[in-house]
Amino acid sequence: MSPLNETHDPNLRSWVASAQAAGCEFPLQNLPFAVFRRRGQGEAFRGGVAIGDQIVDLAALSRAAVFEGAAGEAIRAAAQDKLNALMALGPDAWSALRLALSRALREGSAQQGALQACLVPLQEAEYDVPARIGDYTDFYTSVHHATNIGKQFRPDNPLLPNYKWVPIGYHGRASSIVTSGQAFRRPMGQTLAPGAAQPQLTPSKRLDIELELGVFIGPANAIGEPIAIEQAEAHVFGIVLLNDWSARDIQAWEYQPLGPFLSKNFASTISPWVVTLEALAPYRVPFSRAEGDPQPLPYLDSADNRQAGSLDIQLEVLLQTARMRETGQAPASICRTSYRHAYWTVAQMVAHHTVNGCNLQPGDLLGSGTLSGPTLDQAGALIELTEGGKKPLQLPGGDSRAFLEDGDTVILRGWCEKPGAARIGFGDCTGTVLAN
Amino acid sequence: MSPLNETHDPNLRSWVASAQAAGCEFPLQNLPFAVFRRRGQGEAFRGGVAIGDQIVDLAALSRAAVFEGAAGEAIRAAAQDKLNALMALGPDAWSALRLALSRALREGSAQQGALQACLVPLQEAEYDVPARIGDYTDFYTSVHHATNIGKQFRPDNPLLPNYKWVPIGYHGRASSIVTSGQAFRRPMGQTLAPGAAQPQLTPSKRLDIELELGVFIGPANAIGEPIAIEQAEAHVFGIVLLNDWSARDIQAWEYQPLGPFLSKNFASTISPWVVTLEALAPYRVPFSRAEGDPQPLPYLDSADNRQAGSLDIQLEVLLQTARMRETGQAPASICRTSYRHAYWTVAQMVAHHTVNGCNLQPGDLLGSGTLSGPTLDQAGALIELTEGGKKPLQLPGGDSRAFLEDGDTVILRGWCEKPGAARIGFGDCTGTVLAN
DSSP states (O other): OOOOOGGGOTTOOBSSGGGGSTTOSOOTTTOOEEEEEETTTTOOOEEEEEETTEEEEHHHHHHHTOOOHHHHHHHHHHTSSSSHHHHHHOHHHHHHHHHHHHHHHBTTOTTHHHHHTTEEEGGGEEEEOSSOOSOEEEEOOOHHHHHHHHHHHOTTOSSOTTTTTSOOEEEEOSTTEEETTOEEEOOEEEEOOTTOSSOEEEEOSSEEOOEEEEEEEOSOOOTTOOOOGGGGGGGEEEEEEEEOOEEHHHHHHHOTTTOOSTTTTTOEEEOSOBEETTTTGGGEEOOOOOTTOOOOOGGGOOHHHHHHOEEOOEEEEEEEOHHHHHTTOOOEEEEEEEGGGOSSOHHHHHHHHHTTOOOOOTTOEEEOOOOOOSSGGGOSSHHHHTTTTTSOEEOTTSOEESSOOTTOEEEEEEEEOOTTSOOEEOOOEEEEEEOO | OOOOOGGGOTTOOBSSGGGGSTTOSOOTTTOOEEEEEETTTTOOOEEEEEETTEEEEHHHHHHHTOOOHHHHHHHHHHTSSSSHHHHHHOHHHHHHHHHHHHHHHBTTOTTHHHHHTTEEEGGGEEEEOSSOOSOEEEEOOOHHHHHHHHHHHOTTOSSOTTTTTSOOEEEEOSTTEEETTOEEEOOEEEEOOTTOSSOEEEEOSSEEOOEEEEEEEOSOOOTTOOOOGGGGGGGEEEEEEEEOOEEHHHHHHHOTTTOOSTTTTTOEEEOSOBEETTTTGGGEEOOOOOTTOOOOOGGGOOHHHHHHOEEOOEEEEEEEOHHHHHTTOOOEEEEEEEGGGOSSOHHHHHHHHHTTOOOOOTTOEEEOOOOOOSSGGGOSSHHHHTTTTTSOEEOTTSOEESSOOTTOEEEEEEEEOOTTSOOEEOOOEEEEEEOO
16 A cells, blocks of 8 residues: 655645646646657657646656666656556556656756656647556446446346455456547447347447446466455556446347446547556545445455545546537536445455456456446436436436437546645546447 | 368378378368477477477478468468467468468478478477467357256246347456466355355365367457458457366356356466368358247348358367376266357357457457257266266266366367368367365
């Protein structure tokens, strides 16, 4: 568990003035990583760190050889076109790099000149998926989501008996994970219309969002060697926003007995900036169970996890229809919640995933599952917000939505804030539905 | 669909004499691909093609520059430490390489000397997984397996209503796919003992096999662009044997509602030699539906698929306990079946997987699911063969098995044979269970 250190000091100021701007998502206390290049220049992707409205180009910084030791080694790993090598280095290297960058970007740093030469404006950048994702696993850590959606798929049996014992997860599709800003085509699929005797192949009529966080794995474990919960966070690099688009009508017909497949694997969108676990340290909160819930089995329990295993990450979903966009209407907020409501923590996901000896690898992605909070306006999917499509959302300007329509843009936002700590943000995670 | 050509002629003879030996799995008509190196020499892995009891070292052959044109390009791609680049080239390149190798290895070839210099004895080789597997998807194509196992998990509802319409599949774990010969540790996991009020973490007590075939994908499709069934086989490189080890007690407790996870992802074993679809061309058989079964929806139906979409690959499972091994007792056959009984074909798996726009990539692996045949002695898993463990198998020498015990070795074998065609084999797919 990362303790607080000088990099978290809310009074730190950067010589990149925009890092102190009101509402800035990337102050000096954040320092998230992405792979980026300047649009339209024919450049290669390489690692970058966000500061204010700028990106520190880590390939340029590596060539400039400003940092030595562990930080220098980490910079060289981060200069590549994917961050897998950086992720593989582990917490000591990540911390050394964070500290070196924090000091070099502070007001009065002697390294200002060298760093200044490596800055690229955020607005010139485009992004790639930050790692070669070997495997993508999606969990189901919101008991509220599991209950809400369970009611619709299994009215008589919403929350299955294993839920409060097992951090339920399943494997997802890595190839179709895309970065924020990419549009995708509404999926075709088999669906069974109510009362129909046989299925048809049609474009999905119940296309939905899933508000999730994605956890990027750091150092690997060897096959056959579980990761104990006490060591779990040393295998976690950082966190992104994740929209796990879902076709509910395809899902309802295909998901038994082996789980969701084509209803999910046509596209998943992640935000480009990976916020490190160390940056999130001020926002840890106790992990707790409600009255009457069982305590986790020993392999899912630790003092650190109980004391500070959860993360208070604020989350919001916004929707903008094509008509809203054309008429200059801003995206409308349709959900606000926090990651702190999750029933299982990041450390519990890692410990559970590996308890059977399954090997995680640098760059693997773990999804949190839809992060619905305790009340229905905190639900992270339209199927919950609209009660299965029966109560469409009313949007500013007169549009209403039961599920997504062609041209709709969905934006996920995430941030952390509290008195006595710097506000840090994740940047947007945006996707637009195209007609099929 | 690969038509028959001169490479399939059963009368072809190689100057590698062992290719004509009785029972040889790798005659001139087979020419499967692997990545290999000589054991204990500190060598790099590289592509190889099996012929008789020898391997043509494709890195050496690439350096020797014996082949020109498309075959030469394919050789250069196959010289790498994974076959993804070869897989990406597509059927024309694969066919050109097969034809060039077939001619060069025939009796009387002018290239005998050049090829001879590139041979490595099979018995000196060790193998790696043949491709960097980006995503692994497991299907469920045996209606007999689905029915048999459905009876045990859902006695009142064994075959779900979607089965005969949807080629059911789910995502599996790519990182824990290992090659034949590797032992693995019995997995730990949460299980709920009969009548127990809460689960426990224990080593699996119901460790099982799954007899499957694995399909390696060739050229990619772009995200959002489905592969029509008529083009599906142009995206398939070849086939391996696959043992998808399964912990039935972990599976029973975890699998609802999102499918199997830790019960499967601790290890899956594949045979090292990829038999190409072109090599399998003589063994195509019509795809047919039983009386009363629905015809496939149009996107899963084509004239080629009806006429010759299925493959008559003979399959066998053998089991050798530690005691049998120590007393010199040969492995015992516990199942014999054929892939021709599958309810869905390779082309249907590819067409279904991509109908929603999901992108396949070179080196992706599709599992067939457990290939149980119509009768119980043709079942590809112990849970079926022993009726859920109630009727243990009696093995030669006195051992009996309901599920796998520590020290057990399981061997999958696959081959094709019929009058008028050369017999071709897959080589063994072997794994041994270690104690936890």
